[in-house]
Amino acid sequence: MIIEGAHVVTVSGEEFADGHVVVDGDRITAVGAGPAPRSTHQHRVIDGRGCLLTPGLVNTHHHLYQWVTRGLAVDATLFEWLTTLYPVWAGIDEHAVHAGATGALSRLALTGCTTSTDHHYVFPRDGGDVLGAEIQAAERVGLRFHPTRGSMDRGRSAGGLPPDHVVENLDDILTASADAVARWHDPSPGAMVRMALAPCSPFSVTGDLMRASADLARELGVRMHTHLAETADEEEFCRDRFGCSPTEYVADLGWTGGDVWFAHTVHLDDAAVKTIGATGTGVAHCPTSNGRLGAGIARVRDLRDAGAVVGLGVDGAASNEATSMLEEVRHALLFARAVGGPTALGVREALDLGTRGGARVLGRDDEIGAIAPGMLADLALWRIDGPAHADVADPVAALVLGAPPPLEMLTVGGRPVVEHDRVLTVDTEAVAATCAAVHRDLLEKAS
Numbered sequence: 001m002i003i004e005g006a007h008v009v010t011v012s013g014e015e016f017a018d019g020h021v022v023v024d025g026d027r028i029t030a031v032g033a034g035p036a037p038r039s040t041h042q043h044r045v046i047d048g049r050g051c052l053l054t055p056g057l058v059n060t061h062h063h064l065y066q067w068v069t070r071g072l073a074v075d076a077t078l079f080e081w082l083t084t085l086y087p088v089w090a091g092i093d094e095h096a097v098h099a100g101a102t103g104a105l106s107r108l109a110l111t112g113c114t115t116s117t118d119h120h121y122v123f124p125r126d127g128g129d130v131l132g133a134e135i136q137a138a139e140r141v142g143l144r145f146h147p148t149r150g151s152m153d154r155g156r157s158a159g160g161l162p163p164d165h166v167v168e169n170l171d172d173i174l175t176a177s178a179d180a181v182a183r184w185h186d187p188s189p190g191a192m193v194r195m196a197l198a199p200c201s202p203f204s205v206t207g208d209l210m211r212a213s214a215d216l217a218r219e220l221g222v223r224m225h226t227h228l229a230e231t232a233d234e235e236e237f238c239r240d241r242f243g244c245s246p247t248e249y250v251a252d253l254g255w256t257g258g259d260v261w262f263a264h265t266v267h268l269d270d271a272a273v274k275t276i277g278a279t280g281t282g283v284a285h286c287p288t289s290n291g292r293l294g295a296g297i298a299r300v301r302d303l304r305d306a307g308a309v310v311g312l313g314v315d316g317a318a319s320n321e322a323t324s325m326l327e328e329v330r331h332a333l334l335f336a337r338a339v340g341g342p343t344a345l346g347v348r349e350a351l352d353l354g355t356r357g358g359a360r361v362l363g364r365d366d367e368i369g370a371i372a373p374g375m376l377a378d379l380a381l382w383r384i385d386g387p388a389h390a391d392v393a394d395p396v397a398a399l400v401l402g403a404p405p406p407l408e409m410l411t412v413g414g415r416p417v418v419e420h421d422r423v424l425t426v427d428t429e430a431v432a433a434t435c436a437a438v439h440r441d442l443l444e445k446a447s
Contacts, residue, residue: 001414002036003381006048007395009348010371011055011355015396021053023377026190026413031371050385051408052395054351055369056114056378057325058358061225061263061284061313064118064134065092067100067107068438069318078231078293082161085318090166091445094128096438101137103435104317106423109143111324111404114378114412115358115368116143117284117313119225119263121150121200122166123176135184135193142417142425144191144378146362148198148225149180153209159241161203170209174216181220190367190376190413194222201227202246203237207253214254223363224255225284228262231295235267247272256281261361263313265303266296273299277306282361285353287331288322289315297335300353301344311358326404329354333400347400377414382407 001023008019010031020036022029022043030036066089073084092100101118108116116138120131131149138145154160155167168176177197185195197217199205210226217224229235229246238246247268250256256275261282268276276283285298304310312328314320329350336345359369367376383406384390384398392398399405410418417425 001046001377001411002043003046003048003053003379004036006051006053006381008053008371009351009396011352012370012372019053021371021379023411023414026376028371028373028375028377030373046381046409048381050383052382052384052399053371054112054380054382054399055355055371056380056410056412057112057329057354058311058362058369059108059113059116059314059325060261060282060311060358060361061286061315062104062116062118063120063316063318064101064104064137065089065097065120065122065130066316066318067104067323068096068435069442070321070439072318077233078295079161079233081293081319086163086166088442088446089122090124090163091442092122092124092127092130094130094133096442097130098133098137099431099434099438100317101134102140102426103431104323105138105141105143106426106428106431107323108314108325109141109410109417109423110407110421111326112380112382112407112410113325114144114380114410114417115146115362115364117146117148117196117225117362119148119150119198119200121152121198123168124166131180139192140426141423142412142415144368144412146194146196147184148196149177150198150200151177151209151213152200152204154204154206167204170206170212173209174212177213177216178220181222185220185222187221192413194362196223196225198225201230201234202249203234210250210253210255218259224260226250226255226262228265229267229272230264230290231293232267245269245272247275251275258282258309259363261309263315264290264295264298266290266298268299273302273306273308277303277308280307280309282309282311284313284361285310285332286313286315286320286328287335288328289319291331291335292319297339300332300336301340309357309360310353311361312354324404325354326399329400347394347397350400351396377411379409379411380407381409
């Protein structure tokens, strides 16, 4: 495949106002200015005139199953929202998870996302293979997928937030975690699925589980993920129960370093910012969800300056009904400037967060997140010659600050997943109908 005539933003420093990208198999083989050099090979030629070509966006935090529980507790705090939704989530099974994951991943694709994580931590005893169900959904939609085997072992009777019937015991969690890695993790180049281990949060897991999960993840060579410092309530919980901040608590349990990434990190003091930065720990910044739940605004500028690796995440669809990766890029910029002034984050820095930053968080920046020869052909081609964007002087500003433009094409490993703003791999209307039915069933179960 050849894409030419587009404004090409490599994210790694170069831009070509009238550029080309050549794809052979699943890899990019050439990038440059002007028309692509022709060879004896057969190529599909994509006319990119009037379009902006970027790397595919990388989503570093999600809860895919929540797609089928959107629109509930919309005016609640995080803890109130969780208390309302846990009884509903207790009814999920592999059918519900497959439907929700298919809907959420299809939506992500339409917003320029080529790689997504998922933090799945609810495993009802009679729910079937819920983790396998979402992996099958990602394969069906065609996105690169980094699911995590999440966990909770601190129920309400032990001072935690989740109901006792949705938590598991430590030994079962560790066995299931090792099995998930053995079954699905693919460390090879170009992998479509890679696993991580992800105890849920300080208020839903024990310190024993956090420590044991870290040991197991490092033994198996996979990454580690958890929620951290999302709300002031969590800060108060950790100080009351553990006598320290959330960051101090998890750091003492071995949860910092280049193989770790935290979701949210909204409520950080200077010492926490320094710790995360000095250890090269990753952060999934989720501005839309944090705004929806009134949690606050993460210190992205300070974290980046301190050396932290920062990417973007949409978070669960039940706390971000839009589930748009492009919207996260825009909100990251606007929220940073709202608290830090007009120079707090530039438009290209915001795009970097959504592409190369996310790739670094997942340890994939040698393969995704930028446009360069040898990188995987995970690409988003945005049409910016319509009335909403044609007179915006800077094409990157048109994408980041303007209305979401039509997505002309999205490719994952060179395979088209979206064309002309339409998902090619699944029938989105049928998926929407299935998700609506699952939503109704879950609410009936919980009533």
